[in-house]
Amino acid sequence: MEENTPKIETDASDFPDVKTESGDFILELLIGIAEKDNAIPITLNVGGLIVSGFLISQAAYFKEFMYGAMYRQYQKGIEEVPALAESKEAESSLRQFIHLRNAKIFYPGQKPIPGEGDGFLWRGRIAAVDGYSYERLDVRTE
Numbered sequence: 001m002e003e004n005t006p007k008i009e010t011d012a013s014d015f016p017d018v019k020t021e022s023g024d025f026i027l028e029l030l031i032g033i034a035e036k037d038n039a040i041p042i043t044l045n046v047g048g049l050i051v052s053g054f055l056i057s058q059a060a061y062f063k064e065f066m067y068g069a070m071y072r073q074y075q076k077g078i079e080e081v082p083a084l085a086e087s088k089e090a091e092s093s094l095r096q097f098i099h100l101r102n103a104k105i106f107y108p109g110q111k112p113i114p115g116e117g118d119g120f121l122w123r124g125r126i127a128a129v130d131g132y133s134y135e136r137l138d139v140r141t142e
Contacts, residue, residue, distance in 0.1 A: 030134070031095060034056055037057055039055065040134070041053075041054055042055045042132055042133070042135070044100075046130065047130070098123070
């Protein structure tokens, strides 16, 4: 280690205990921070596409998903089967999905999808993430 490089003191309690199927410590750390109800700007490379938005918790994703487009169907299901109100996705010590809010998909040479508005909720397999950046892409119109 060089003399000018500061030594960073940490211990295991500084980092959330989130395990993913990626095995990527930094991605696990970012997901753990998001699971504490923090939205984190992120850009993912997934199968040659760029997906950019705000990393959010699984709970926030399901809440927004259920109270957005699926709200009426969810309410009808709750009326018919009250136990649905208490059901959750199976808890696992191994996270398999990553969740974004205000996501946009970027493909080289094309306008982002969606081209207008803030974006949409997006869910993808963590194992499909080829790379990421701790920033959110946006398109500037001049």
